[in-house]
Amino acid sequence: MHSTVPAGKSLGRRQFERDVPRLKSPEAQLGICPACADQVAVPFLDEETQPLATVAWPKTSEEARMMKKLPLAFVRCVNCGHVYNSKFHYEEVPYSDKPNLMFNQGTGWSKHINRVCNLLLEYLPPDPVVVEIGCGTGHLLQALAKQHPNGRYIGFDPNVEFQKVGSVEFRGELFNPSQHIAELSPDILVSRHVLEHLMNPLGFLQTIAVASNWTRSTVRLYTEVPCIDRALETGRIVDFYYEHNSHFTTNSFMSMFRRSGGTVEMLVHNYNHEVLSGLVSFGSEHRTIDIAHAAGSHREAARRAKLNVGQQLSELFESGSRVVIWGGTGKAAAFMNYFNVDAERFPLVVDSDKSKWGTFVPGTGQQIVSRDELLSNPVDIVIIPMQWRARDVAEEMEGAGISCREILIEHEGRLIDFNKDVHPY
Numbered sequence: 122m123h124s125t126v127p128a129g130k131s132l133g134r135r136q137f138e139r140d141v142p143r144l145k146s147p148e149a150q151l152g153i154c155p156a157c158a159d160q161v162a163v164p165f166l167d168e169e170t171q172p173l174a175t176v177a178w179p180k181t182s183e184e185a186r187m188m189k190k191l192p193l194a195f196v197r198c199v200n201c202g203h204v205y206n207s208k209f210h211y212e213e214v215p216y217s218d219k220p221n222l223m224f225n226q227g228t229g230w231s232k233h234i235n236r237v238c239n240l241l242l243e244y245l246p247p248d249p250v251v252v253e254i255g256c257g258t259g260h261l262l263q264a265l266a267k268q269h270p271n272g273r274y275i276g277f278d279p280n281v282e283f284q285k286v287g288s289v290e291f292r293g294e295l296f297n298p299s300q301h302i303a304e305l306s307p308d309i310l311v312s313r314h315v316l317e318h319l320m321n322p323l324g325f326l327q328t329i330a331v332a333s334n335w336t337r338s339t340v341r342l343y344t345e346v347p348c349i350d351r352a353l354e355t356g357r358i359v360d361f362y363y364e365h366n367s368h369f370t371t372n373s374f375m376s377m378f379r380r381s382g383g384t385v386e387m388l389v390h391n392y393n394h395e396v397l398s399g400l401v402s403f404g405s406e407h408r409t410i411d412i413a414h415a416a417g418s419h420r421e422a423a424r425r426a427k428l429n430v431g432q433q434l435s436e437l438f439e440s441g442s443r444v445v446i447w448g449g450t451g452k453a454a455a456f457m458n459y460f461n462v463d464a465e466r467f468p469l470v471v472d473s474d475k476s477k478w479g480t481f482v483p484g485t486g487q488q489i490v491s492r493d494e495l496l497s498n499p500v501d502i503v504i505i506p507m508q509w510r511a512r513d514v515a516e517e518m519e520g521a522g523i524s525c526r527e528i529l530i531e532h533e534g535r536l537i538d539f540n541k542d543v544h545p546y
Contacts, residue, residue, distance in 0.1 A: 152196060152207050155322050155367045157376040159200035162207070166361060168194045174362040176214060189213075191363045203373035204349060209366040211320050233392045237313075238264045241343060244309060244400070245269055252277065252307040254296040255315035262289045262311075275305060298325075302332040302340060312344040317367045326381035326401075333403035334410045342383070345398040346374065348390060369397055382406050426534035430460045433536045438466045442501040442526075445469040447514055449482045449489035456506030456531070458484045471495060473517060492521065501526045508532065508546050511539050 152162050172188035179185035192208040238261060245251070245265075249272040253262050256276025266274045266288045274289045277296040284291050301307075310329065316322035326342070333340040349368045352360045361368065369377075371390075374397045378385050383401035391398050437444055446453060446462060449470045456462065457470075463485055470487040472478065477489045495503075495518075503518070505511045508530045515528055528539040530546065537544060 149199070150196065150207070154198035154201065154203050154373075155205050155320065155377075156203040156369065156373040157198060157201040157380055158323055159198050161200070162196035162198050162205075165195040165197040165204050166193065166358065168192065168208075171363060173214065173364060175364050193361065193363060195361050195368075198373065201373040201376035202370045203376070204361070204368035204370075206361075206363070206366050209320060209363070211318075211366075214318070214364055229392065233396070234261060234264065236391065237261065237343075237345070237398070238268065240398075241265060241309065241311070242268055244341060244343075245272065246308055248272060249308045250305055251275070251309055251311065252296070252301070252305055253311040253313070255312065256281070256291070259286070259289055259291060261313065263287070275307075277301075298328045298332040302329070303336055306336070306338060307340055309341045309343060312342060314346065316344060317346050317365045317369065320366060322367055323377050323380055326377065326383070330382040330403040330406065331409055331413065334406050335413065337404065337407075337410075339402055339404040341386070341400060341402045343398070343400050345391070345396050348374070348395055348397040351394055371397060374399060382409065422534055426531070427460060429534050430531055430536055434460060434462065434466070437502065443469075443499075444502045444504060445471055445495060445500045446487075447471055447492070447503050447505045448507055448510075449477055449480070449487065451507070453506040454483045454485075457482055457487075460531075469494075469500065473514075492517075492523065495523045495525075496521070499524065502529060503527070504529045504536070505539070506531070508544075511546050515539060 148164055149161050150163070151160055153160055154162065170190035170192055172185075172190055177188060179188060191213055192206075194206055194208040195204055196207050197204045241251075242265070249269065251262065251265060251272055251274050253259070253274075253276045256262055256278045257280070259276045259281070262274045262276050263286070266272065270288060272288070276289060276291050277294060278291070279293060279295055281291045281293045283293050316325070319325055329340065329342060346367075346369045347360070347365070348371065349360060350370055351357075352368075353370070371388075375385070375388065378388075378399060378401050381401065381403075383403045384405065385399065385401050387398070387400040389398050390396065444467055446457060446467060446469070449472050453470075457467075464482075464487045468487055470482055470489050471492045471494055472489050473492050475491065478491050480489050481487065482489060503514075503525045505514050505528060507514075511528070511530050518524070518528075529536045530539050530544065531537075532542070532544045532546075539546070
């Protein structure tokens with residue numbers, strides 16, 4: 122195209138803005154990207170509503186016209202380029218009632234399935250365990266079983282019934298990585314045209330990674346999704362409908378793999394560049410398991426602490442000792458709720474902050490009163506729930522002339538004597 126600006130003349134700003142459309146500043150919005158977990162996206166299409174496009178199957182024209190309209194609010198992640206429906210809700214799609222079939226009768230698609238089958242055969246050990254997530258009618262598993270009959274093949278899909286067809290076992294349920302990887306010890310997982318339907322595909326892959334690391338076994342995942350690279354290049358819009366929450370570019374697909382903690386072994390484009398296929402292996406990242414073990418240990422310690430401290434509190438009440446809780450909100454309130462410090466057994470709660478006097482402990486209901494209450498009505502035992510502030514409180518008590526027999530704090534799952542026992546506070 123040739124310029125219409127006369128030689129020696131410049132295009133003025135106002136004329137330029139009139140003749141050349143300019144985009145406004147992007148309407149950035151917060152939202153967690155399903156592929157890379159970045160939290161900023163911009164509108165990709167104008168928001169509108171449409172009915173389900175692939176799994177509703179209305180039986181009459183009237184039923185079709187009366188279908189529920191669902192929001193299409195597609196945005197694009199500014200980090201990885203992923204496109205997703207920011208108002209998608211998985212429960213709106215009846216996957217347990219209707220299968221989600223994709224080009225199963227097409228000649229080109231059949232050739233693609235054969236290529237996938239041959240590719241997977243290269244990665245199978247002599248006696249493989251192959252699990253397909255969202256197996257549909259199980260045609261891929263049956264093709265693999267025919268080529269490699271010594272294996273075990275299990276397909277998960279909420280739309281199938283529990284049954285066994287030859288060497289292929291069908292389970293009518295959703296695949297749970299935490300449960301089923303430990304149960305089945307799969308050599309390879311297959312997930313074809315599933316991730317684009319999930320609200321959180323990255324989280325699903327990360328769950329597979331953690332489950333694989335936990336069993337300390339290498340698990341490969343072969344997954345394929347529709348690729349929108351060409352849709353973006355050509356300006357297509359019909360690709361974007363409700364059942365597909367996520368729309369992967371090559372970059373966003375790779376970003377999801379990188380964020381999942383796996384090792385990418387293969388990435389290819391298939392079916393005329395309309396499908397992305399990838400193979401990623403999990404099971405070599407043990408740092409996550411160290412953290413998981415630490416979390417589990419903390420949970421068990423908390424359970425023991427609730428039993429131990431609860432028993433000690435009961436003994437204090439039964440002994441007839443006069444007990445006060447120092448602090449009525451925040452960590453102190455959490456302490457009282459965790460350890461069932463009820464108002465009937467432990468009615469006295471004091472606080473140094475006068476703005477809290479006359480208010481009540483959340484959950485347990487004791488009225489919070491001034492610390493000076495302890496001058497006229499001394500107690501035997503002061504329990505300080507906030508361990509890190511215990512020394513400040515003890516010094517405040519000494520300065521105010523408040524005395525007691527013991528100051529107790531919780532440490533390593535027991536109430537201990539702040540002044541006599543060993544602790545880091």
